[in-house]
Amino acid sequence: xxxxLEVKNLSTHFMTRRxxxxxxxxxxxxxxxxxxxxxxxxxxxxxSITGFSILGLVxxxxxxxxxxILFNGDDLLKMPPAAMRTIRGxxxxxxxQDPMMTLNPVLSVGTQMIETVQAHDSVSRAEAxxxxxxxxxxxxxxxxxxxxxxxxxxxxxxxRQRVAIAIALLHRPDLIIADxxxxxxxxxxxxxILFEIKRLAGEFGMxxxxxxxxxxxxxxxxxxxxxxxxxxxxxxxQVDGVLTEPRHPYTSGLLSAVPAAVPxxxxxxxxxxxxxxxxSRPSGCAFRDRCARATEICATxxxxxxxxxxxxxxxxxxxxxxx
Amino acid sequence: MSMPLIxxxxxxxxxxxxxxxxxxxxxxxxxxxxxxxxxxxxxxxxAxxxxxxxxxxxxxxxxxSTLxRVMAGIMPASGGEVRWQGKPLISLQGAxxxxMRxxxxxxxQDPMSTLNPRKRVIDLIGEAPKVHGIAKGRQMRDYVASLAERxxxxxxxxxxxxxxxxxxxRQRIGIARALxxxxxxxxxxxxxxxxxxxxQAQILNLFMDLKREFGLxxxxxxxxxxxxxxxxxxxxxxxxxxVVESATPDELFGNPKHPYTQxxxxxxxxxxxxxxxxxxxxxEIPSPLHPPTGCHFHPRCPKAFDRCRIERPVxxxxxxxxxSACHRxxxxxxxxxxxxxxxxx
Ligand SMILES: Nc1ncnc2c1ncn2[C@@H]1O[C@H](COP(=O)(O)OP(=O)(O)OP(=O)(O)O)[C@@H](O)[C@H]1O
Ligand SMILES: Nc1ncnc2c1ncn2[C@@H]1O[C@H](COP(=O)(O)OP(=O)(O)OP(=O)(O)O)[C@@H](O)[C@H]1O
Ligand code: SF4
Ligand code: SF4
Ligand SMILES: [Mg+2]
Ligand SMILES: [Mg+2]
Numbered sequence: 001x002x003x004x005l006e007v008k009n010l011s012t013h014f015m016t017r018r019x020x021x022x023x024x025x026x027x028x029x030x031x032x033x034x035x036x037x038x039x040x041x042x043x044x045x046x047x048s049i050t051g052f053s054i055l056g057l058v059x060x061x062x063x064x065x066x067x068x069i070l071f072n073g074d075d076l077l078k079m080p081p082a083a084m085r086t087i088r089g090x091x092x093x094x095x096x097q098d099p100m101m102t103l104n105p106v107l108s109v110g111t112q113m114i115e116t117v118q119a120h121d122s123v124s125r126a127e128a129x130x131x132x133x134x135x136x137x138x139x140x141x142x143x144x145x146x147x148x149x150x151x152x153x154x155x156x157x158x159x160r161q162r163v164a165i166a167i168a169l170l171h172r173p174d175l176i177i178a179d180x181x182x183x184x185x186x187x188x189x190x191x192x193i194l195f196e197i198k199r200l201a202g203e204f205g206m207x208x209x210x211x212x213x214x215x216x217x218x219x220x221x222x223x224x225x226x227x228x229x230x231x232x233x234x235x236x237x238q239v240d241g242v243l244t245e246p247r248h249p250y251t252s253g254l255l256s257a258v259p260a261a262v263p264x265x266x267x268x269x270x271x272x273x274x275x276x277x278x279x280s281r282p283s284g285c286a287f288r289d290r291c292a293r294a295t296e297i298c299a300t301x302x303x304x305x306x307x308x309x310x311x312x313x314x315x316x317x318x319x320x321x322x323x
Numbered sequence: 324m325s326m327p328l329i330x331x332x333x334x335x336x337x338x339x340x341x342x343x344x345x346x347x348x349x350x351x352x353x354x355x356x357x358x359x360x361x362x363x364x365x366x367x368x369x370a371x372x373x374x375x376x377x378x379x380x381x382x383x384x385x386x387x388s389t390l391x392r393v394m395a396g397i398m399p400a401s402g403g404e405v406r407w408q409g410k411p412l413i414s415l416q417g418a419x420x421x422x423m424r425x426x427x428x429x430x431x432q433d434p435m436s437t438l439n440p441r442k443r444v445i446d447l448i449g450e451a452p453k454v455h456g457i458a459k460g461r462q463m464r465d466y467v468a469s470l471a472e473r474x475x476x477x478x479x480x481x482x483x484x485x486x487x488x489x490x491x492x493r494q495r496i497g498i499a500r501a502l503x504x505x506x507x508x509x510x511x512x513x514x515x516x517x518x519x520x521x522x523q524a525q526i527l528n529l530f531m532d533l534k535r536e537f538g539l540x541x542x543x544x545x546x547x548x549x550x551x552x553x554x555x556x557x558x559x560x561x562x563x564x565x566v567v568e569s570a571t572p573d574e575l576f577g578n579p580k581h582p583y584t585q586x587x588x589x590x591x592x593x594x595x596x597x598x599x600x601x602x603x604x605x606x607e608i609p610s611p612l613h614p615p616t617g618c619h620f621h622p623r624c625p626k627a628f629d630r631c632r633i634e635r636p637v638x639x640x641x642x643x644x645x646x647s648a649c650h651r652x653x654x655x656x657x658x659x660x661x662x663x664x665x666x667x668x
Contacts, residue, residue: 014487016487018479040519042519042522043489043490043491043492043495043517043518043519043522044488044489044491044492045519048489048490097517098433098434098435098490100433100435101435142609142611142612143610143612143613146359146610146612150340154338154340154361155384156383156384156388157383157388157433157512157513158383158384158546159383159384162383179490180490180516180517185383185546186380186381186382186383186546186587187548187587187590187591188382188586188587188590189383190546190590191590213491213518213520213523214547215520216549216591254519254520254521257520257521257523257524258520258524258549259549259550259552259553262553264552264553264572264573265554267528267531268524268527268528268553269524270521270522270525270528277477277479
């Protein structure tokens with residue numbers, strides 16, 4: 001079975017005045033048909049830029065400087081712009097972290113959705129409206145018919161996000177890249193959307209890359225999980241394994257930082273220190289300055305180890321259940 | 324008890340969409356179209372005491388941000404009043420008004436919609452303290468750099484523009500900006516939602532430190548019940564514009580009374596719980612354009628009975644400091660007095 005998406009050695013850099021910012025640095029992964037991959041990691045580690053790179057949405061001074069992005073076998077990086085536009089929106093859709101990146105503030109939601117339908121499918125306006133209304137209903141917007149005439153600012157934050165999700169679903173794409181789509185939603189609506197998304201993924205064979213900070217959501221939703229730190233994937237594997245027996249110290253650090261890990265009201269346990277500035281990352285393992293397990297060898301680059309369906313980059317991985 | 328720092332008294336906020344010309348003309352021909360009104364906040368009472376952390380949770384669209392804006396003095400109420408240290412906001416004048424404006428800061432849900440894209444971070448964070456003489460000239464850069472450090476932003480970022488940041492970095496710019504004017508009250512609207520759990524832990528620790536050091540008071544809007552449970556002294560649950568329950572976290576999570584709160588807690592995903600199915604609350608999410616009669620939750624409530632369709636339940640005390648608005652409260656009370664063995668369902 002060929003994977004839907006195969007990313008090979010992707011590097012996306014920003015040429016800033018202060019130097020080269022390696023937002024994504026030699027990242028490789030695959031997404032299989034109907035597979036749900038959870039992408040977690042440090043804020044600023046390159047999760048969104050990985051998504052933008054796949055869709056060809058990186059603007060100067062940023063540029064994909066190396067790698068291949070194979071979508072159903074075709075390299076998206078070599079695709080002419082017109083073909084890319086067809087794929088974007090129709091075959092691959094992205095739900096952005098900030099819904100206002102999808103929504104135009106001066107057009108009603110209905111107008112935007114109808115235009116999106118008609119951009120790729122030649123259907124009547126009435127049918128496009130019908131499809132738009134159904135999509136709004138699917139994500140739990142009440143009175144969808146009336147809400148089509150509302151403008152984005154007339155919705156709550158979470159409703160705007162649901163509209164953005166509805167737009168992504170309009171063409172039933174093969175792959176959806178969802179960038180923290182449910183962070184602004186309460187758990188009941190979140191679980192409704194996750195329920196629908198899982199159902200649609202199964203029914204229409206959609207694959208998903210689900211970027212999220214909420215380890216609980218990823219645990220419940222994803223098949224596989226990838227953890228990014230400082231532009232790299234530092235650990236990847238089946239959700240169950242990674243969350244119960246993390247190998248990489250950054251992953252175990254994340255798991256200890258959740259509120260549930262300490263008694264109520266006690267100080268939480270963030271990972272000590274700060275992420276290195278992406279402009280001046282230390283040589284070797286970028287997590288070195290914050291890692292309790294670091295030794296001299298960590299000043300050299302840890303290679304990607306692959307064993308029993310698990311990948312990680314670390315010289316001194318945890319073995320067995322991490323504390 | 325001491326005086327609340329801020330208090331909402333019967334506060335309502337409505338949004339109406341006026342009829343456009345075509346619709347007005349249609350009405351001349353007898354179309355009978357009406358203005359559409361959303362009751363975003365419906366007669367809410369909420370007092371926040373100095374040094375208290377009050378969590379505000381509830382379904383998306385139930386009016387949390389709107390209530391937060393009204394209480395922060397950014398948006399006027401359509402009914403009722405907000406009192407700052409006992410005085411109605413609308414009565415504040417001159418220096419008193421400016422003071423309140425500075426003392427109550429809001430950290431917004433979508434940082435992009437509130438950060439001016441043409442300004443550098445140094446100015447976004449430093450402008451208000453400069454205007455208000457909190458830090459001047461040379462000190463300014465140091466002051467902003469120290470704030471940036473506290474929220475975990477590298478000082479080398481200060482000359483960048485908002486679009487050059489990741490989502491979580493932008494959210495931290497918003498937090499630093501609010502802290503820069505040394506507020507007394509912070510209204511945090513989903514302020515840690517876009518942060519990875521480690522930075523989230525760091526920011527939450529910062530919030531708790533500021534509370535200890537300076538007695539900072541918080542209205543903490545969040546859908547993340549794990550976070551709310553951890554840092555709040557009291558949790559208020561809203562449903563479709565109204566407060567339906569309020570209690571300490573131990574009470575609320577241990578002994579939720581309102582059926583909506585019970586559903587919320589049931590759906591809470593945790594890392595430990597690798598549940599692959601989701602059981603959303605049944606029934607369509609009601610529209611604030613046409614809120615259901617009686618108890619707003621009745622069309623979806625598994626415990627609804629006849630009275631719920633007709634009468635609006637009022638908040639009643641279940642236990643000390645624990646109030647909820649549900650007609651089942653009365654049944655439960657009767658049952659205990661009649662000493663019937665049947666437990667309330
Ligand atoms: N237009 C830009 N110019 C310069 N640097 C940028 C630009 N856009 C993003 N970056 C940098 O690239 C890095 C990766 O950003 P990205 O948005 O992918 O992070 P992320 O993992 O999605 O973080 P978050 O969880 O906070 O959203 C960050 O350090 C960010 O500051
Ligand atoms: N400027 C506005 N004009 C018209 N309606 C509005 C406006 N702002 C909010 N509303 C409506 O008021 C209701 C409450 O919105 P609010 O943003 O307060 O919800 P919320 O509880 O913060 O939701 P979320 O969790 O999704 O952010 C929603 O139905 C929304 O559509
Ligand atoms: S390689 Fe070394 S520094 Fe990096 S995570 Fe592993 S032990 Fe820590
Ligand atoms: S008042 Fe009735 S409908 Fe409302 S929550 Fe209580 S039982 Fe359910
Ligand atoms: Mg991002
Ligand atoms: Mg909101």
